[in-house]
Amino acid sequence: MDEFLEKVFEAAFKRESEQDENIVRSLPFFVAALGLVLAIFSQVVVRMPPVGTIASAFLYVLFGSATAIFSNILWCLFQLVRARDFKLPPNEERLLEWADSLQKFHKTGKRTRKAAEELAIVDVRRRLVEAYAEAAVDNRKSNRHKFKYRAQGFMGLVLLMVLASASVGVIFFDKTWRISHGQGATAEAAFPPPHREKRIDRTVRDGEAQASGAGSAD
Incomplete structure (x- = not known):
């Protein structure tokens, strides 16, 4: 039974580790969007x-x-990348030392070397089963927390896309309405682009300079 449980819990632990890596791989998509x-x-x-x-x-x-949605997305990204404790199986060196001590302990009785090794293997396997089960359950909670914020971030990205498209549509319809009602030239004259203001100001100054030069010559 312990051998079967060890395989099941080890697979569950590896699956949760892969899920955490998949969450990290989705970060470039957030940045690009x-x-x-x-x-x-x-x-x-x-x-x-x-x-x-x-x-x-x-x-x-x-x-x-x-702006509000963008701030919420940044908060979701912070929840995805912030440091979290990730449970792991026991340290290999410590586990090896513990296995050796178990084997020596079982040899103290009236048991053969093979019987002592089998008893030590049973104890070590039982400890690994417990460690894999604890790590898989704890890491699954952490991944669920990250999945929640990743889904919330994806929803925020979709809403941002909708708002950006709506903004482009407002600009387009406003420009079309002004052109159709003959207000395009009036609005452009009332609110000229910055480069046109600079060009007009430079032309006026050049004209004043030429006039003052002509007056000095006279």
């Missing part, structure tokens, strides 16, 4: 409609929701 979402929102920010419009109000609500 968050980078994509941040890139989308950075493009939305530079194309914000004028402040005070309905579109800008919608975007501010979306940005606030995205």
